[in-house]
Amino acid sequence: MIQVRNLKKTFGPKVAVSGVSFKVEKGEVLGFLGPNGAGKSTTMRMITGFIPPTDGEAIIGGFNIVEHPIEAKRLMGYLPENAPSYADMTVLGFLSFTAELRGLSGAAQKKAVERVVEMCFLENVLHQSVETLSKGYRHRTCFAQSIIHDPEVLILDEPTDGLDPNQKHEVRTLIRKMGETKAIIFSTHILEEVEAVCSRAIIIDRGSIVANGTPAELKRRSAQAGAITLRLGSGSAKAVAAKLDALSGVEHTMILSETPLAVRAFPRKQTASDDLARAISEIAMKEQWSILELHTEEGRLDEVFRTITLPDTKVSGKETK
Amino acid sequence: MKSVITIAKRELTGYFASPVAFVFIVIFLMLSGFFSFMVSGFFERGQASLESFFAWHPWLYLFLVPAVGMRMWSEERRLGTLELLLTMPVTPWQAILGKFIAAWAVVALALGLTFPMWLTVNYLGNPDHGVILAGYLGSFLMGGAYLAITAMTSAMTRNQVVAFIVSVVLSLFLILAGYPPVTNMLVHWASPSLVDGIAAFSVMTHFESIQKGVLDSRDILYFLSVIVFSLFTTGVIVRTHRAG
Ligand SMILES: Nc1ncnc2c1ncn2[C@@H]1O[C@H](COP(=O)(O)OP(=O)(O)O)[C@@H](O)[C@H]1O
Ligand SMILES: [Mg+2]
Numbered sequence: 031m032i033q034v035r036n037l038k039k040t041f042g043p044k045v046a047v048s049g050v051s052f053k054v055e056k057g058e059v060l061g062f063l064g065p066n067g068a069g070k071s072t073t074m075r076m077i078t079g080f081i082p083p084t085d086g087e088a089i090i091g092g093f094n095i096v097e098h099p100i101e102a103k104r105l106m107g108y109l110p111e112n113a114p115s116y117a118d119m120t121v122l123g124f125l126s127f128t129a130e131l132r133g134l135s136g137a138a139q140k141k142a143v144e145r146v147v148e149m150c151f152l153e154n155v156l157h158q159s160v161e162t163l164s165k166g167y168r169h170r171t172c173f174a175q176s177i178i179h180d181p182e183v184l185i186l187d188e189p190t191d192g193l194d195p196n197q198k199h200e201v202r203t204l205i206r207k208m209g210e211t212k213a214i215i216f217s218t219h220i221l222e223e224v225e226a227v228c229s230r231a232i233i234i235d236r237g238s239i240v241a242n243g244t245p246a247e248l249k250r251r252s253a254q255a256g257a258i259t260l261r262l263g264s265g266s267a268k269a270v271a272a273k274l275d276a277l278s279g280v281e282h283t284m285i286l287s288e289t290p291l292a293v294r295a296f297p298r299k300q301t302a303s304d305d306l307a308r309a310i311s312e313i314a315m316k317e318q319w320s321i322l323e324l325h326t327e328e329g330r331l332d333e334v335f336r337t338i339t340l341p342d343t344k345v346s347g348k349e350t351k
Numbered sequence: 352m353k354s355v356i357t358i359a360k361r362e363l364t365g366y367f368a369s370p371v372a373f374v375f376i377v378i379f380l381m382l383s384g385f386f387s388f389m390v391s392g393f394f395e396r397g398q399a400s401l402e403s404f405f406a407w408h409p410w411l412y413l414f415l416v417p418a419v420g421m422r423m424w425s426e427e428r429r430l431g432t433l434e435l436l437l438t439m440p441v442t443p444w445q446a447i448l449g450k451f452i453a454a455w456a457v458v459a460l461a462l463g464l465t466f467p468m469w470l471t472v473n474y475l476g477n478p479d480h481g482v483i484l485a486g487y488l489g490s491f492l493m494g495g496a497y498l499a500i501t502a503m504t505s506a507m508t509r510n511q512v513v514a515f516i517v518s519v520v521l522s523l524f525l526i527l528a529g530y531p532p533v534t535n536m537l538v539h540w541a542s543p544s545l546v547d548g549i550a551a552f553s554v555m556t557h558f559e560s561i562q563k564g565v566l567d568s569r570d571i572l573y574f575l576s577v578i579v580f581s582l583f584t585t586g587v588i589v590r591t592h593r594a595g
Contacts, residue, residue: 078438081593103440110438114431116361118368130357131439159368175435 031056031183031213032077036086039072046072048237049086054230056182059209061228061245062217065339069237070217071111074187077215078108090183104132107181111188113172117161121152121171124160125178132179146174149204165192173201177208184208186216190223202227221331235339248334254294255329256303258310262291263320273313279306290322354441358449359456366419366457375419376461382411383465400478404468405486405562409526409554412497417518419457420501421511423450424589428509433593443589447582451502458494462487482564489561492574493554497522499581506588522554525577529553 032054039047047069054060062070075081077088079095079102088095093102115124125146129139147153150170155163160171169192176184189205190198205214206227218224224231225245233241233248241248249255262270271283274295279302286292297306303326314321366372383404391403427433436446472478501518508514527533529550537546550556554577557570 075434080434080438100440100442103438106438108435108438110431110434112431114435116365116432117430118365119361123364127357127361128435128439131354131441133353133440172435 031091032215033089034073034077034086035089037073037076037083037088038085039069039076039081040084045237047076050234050237050239051086052232052239052242054213054215056213057210058230059205059214059216059228061224061231062215062234063219063221063224063231063335064217064234065219068234068339070234071187073234074108074185074215074217075110078106078185079103080110104179105181106183106185107176107179108184109173109176109186109189112191113169115160115168115172115175118159120157120159121147121163121167122156124171125174128175129178134179142178142180145180146178149177150174151200166194166197169193170197170201182212184212184214184216186214188218189216190218190220198223221335225331233335233338240338241334245331246328249329249331250300251338252327252329252331252333253337254296254327254333256300257294257296257327258303258307259286259292259294259323259325259327260310260314260321261323262293263322265291265319267291267293270319273317274310277306277309277313279309294327354445355449355452358436358441358446359453362423362450362453363456365422366453371419371422372457372460375415375457376464379411379415379461380464382415383407384468386411387468401468401472401483401486402562404465405490405558408490409493409558412494413519413522413526416458416494416497417501417504417515417522420454420498421505421514421518423454423502424506424585425509425511425514429511433589437589437593443586447502447585447589451499451582454498454502455495458498459491462490462494479564482562485564485566486562488566489558489570489574492561492571493558496525496554496574496577496581499578499585500525503581503585503588506585507592525552525554527553529555529557 034053035051037047037050039045050069050073052060062073064070072081076083077090077095079099082096090102091105093105095102116127119127122143125143126139129142134142147156150173152167152170152174155167155171160168163171169189173186173189176186186205190201193201202223205216208214209227209229216227228245230242230244231248232239241251260270260274267285267288270291271285271293274280274283274293277295279297281296281298283296284294286294295306295310297303307324307326311321311324313319314324386407387401387404391406424433427436437443469478469483472483497518500521501514504517504521505511505514507517530553534546534550537549541549554574557573560567561570
């Protein structure tokens with residue numbers, strides 16, 4: 031549905047996006063991650079046809095955004111960063127206006143407006159002018175605008191920015207639900223959001239894609255992915271760590287805390303973590319440790335994010351051998 | 352065309368939701384009345400014509416029209432709605448036309464509301480209705496020309512004050528190039544043909560000739576070309592200078 035090939039944008043001497051390529055199909059929610067200034071918004075602005083790319087192309091449902099902008103834009107809904115809207119209009123006026131620009135009129139327009147008003151919980155502010163709304167409502171008004179024509183492609187630039195936790199949850203639920211039938215790209219710097227909503231994530235840093243995969247795949251790139259964490263009710267952490275170190279499958283161990291006792295063992299191979307867990311539970315039985323917790327680390331997205339977006343200050347060497 | 356109307360409608364609601372249109376209309380009516388009656392001595396002249404009324408229009412428009420048009424694109428930039436508008440399935444031309452038509456309609460409305468002037472001269476005597484109609488047409492076209500220039504400057508900046516000042520300066524130039532006190536002075540410095548050439552670019556030259564009741568296609572063409580040229584430039588600016 032969305033095909034981006036080697037998209038590039040320079041502002042004068044500054045390279046904002048340098049050769050980004052990816053694809054999003056219907057039924058996919060692609061999370062766009064990256065530190066501030068990575069080029070997320072610039073990429074989205076090129077895909078939606080707001081700014082022309084310096085090089086490369088974006089194809090929406092078969093239409094090149096530069097060559098057939100109108101056809102491509104018809105298929106797309108877009109929530110720009112900071113959710114702009116016309117301050118002097120009422121919520122109803124604004125939504126009717128955008129519906130009309132999307133070619134909806136009469137009863138169809140009324141129905142479309144009613145649908146998004148309900149989906150975005152805007153009933154209470156329908157006749158209020160946009161400038162008098164709180165940030166959360168303003169955000170949802172602009173979000174409502176982006177889905178008013180039930181588009182096949184949805185581009186959302188930081189859709190949960192500035193919302194309170196409840197609103198964030200509502201918007202995430204909405205995105206996940208819509209993602210079943212649409213091709214969605216959304217950008218965020220909230221990592222838990224990616225795990226909660228995305229079927230796939232791209233991490234972009236300084237204009238280039240540095241990682242692309244499902245949230246689980248990305249997490250596996252984390253240093254602690256596959257490590258076994260063991261928490262015991264009693265005993266000496268040093269002694270437990272020494273016992274674990276002696277196991278053949280263990281690469282190294284790390285004492286997380288003395289009391290309560292918590293030790294983490296890293297397997298030699300990430301794929302061998304199940305074998306290691308088995309070996310550890312056998313020792314535990316033999317030594318009669320009272321196990322409070324034994325689990326395999328999935329890895330943490332924030333750690334992956336930090337390591338690959340800041341390669342110069344790689345966090346490592348904290349572990350004790 | 353449908354999108355042009357949709358955008359024009361939105362702009363008009365914008366003008367009337369804020370005090371812009373109201374203030375423009377009231378001030379225009381008050382000032383045009385004040386200048387024609389008090390300064391030009393409308394009654395004392397004892398003529399059943401609107402000459403003294405129209406004569407002030409180039410100067411009134413100089414400040415009032417940029418005040419109406421300055422928000423046209425600057426405001427979209429400032430609010431960030433330009434990004435919304437240009438990612439809708441509309442072409443920049445539809446947006447430019449829709450906005451321009453709405454602003455021009457506000458000017459037309461203000462001009463239309465001066466009809467009591469027409470009634471007054473009718474009461475005073477037997478005016479030449481053709482001349483008056485030509486005067487209105489000329490004034491309407493001149494307002495459109497100023498407005499198109501304002502659209503252009505408004506597209507350049509997110510700051511309405513900057514847009515206002517630049518359009519006043521550009522419009523002032525278009526007035527002065529054919530303003531008799533200036534042309535009379537210029538004759539001392541340049542050849543008369545050059546002065547005439549420069550004056551041909553002035554709104555004054557063309558507005559005055561339309562006001563005399565002579566509907567010369569060249570005068571009408573002049574105003575239309577200022578409008579087309581300025582809106583075309585607006586399009587180029589909007590297309591090339593979208594973000595930022
Ligand atoms: N209109 C512009 N002119 C100049 N530089 C820009 C412009 N827009 C974005 N940039 C630069 O491009 C880089 C990427 O910005 P952006 O795409 O907004 O990042 P993100 O959305 O990931 O935070 C930033 O360094 C920013 O300063
Ligand atoms: Mg951004």
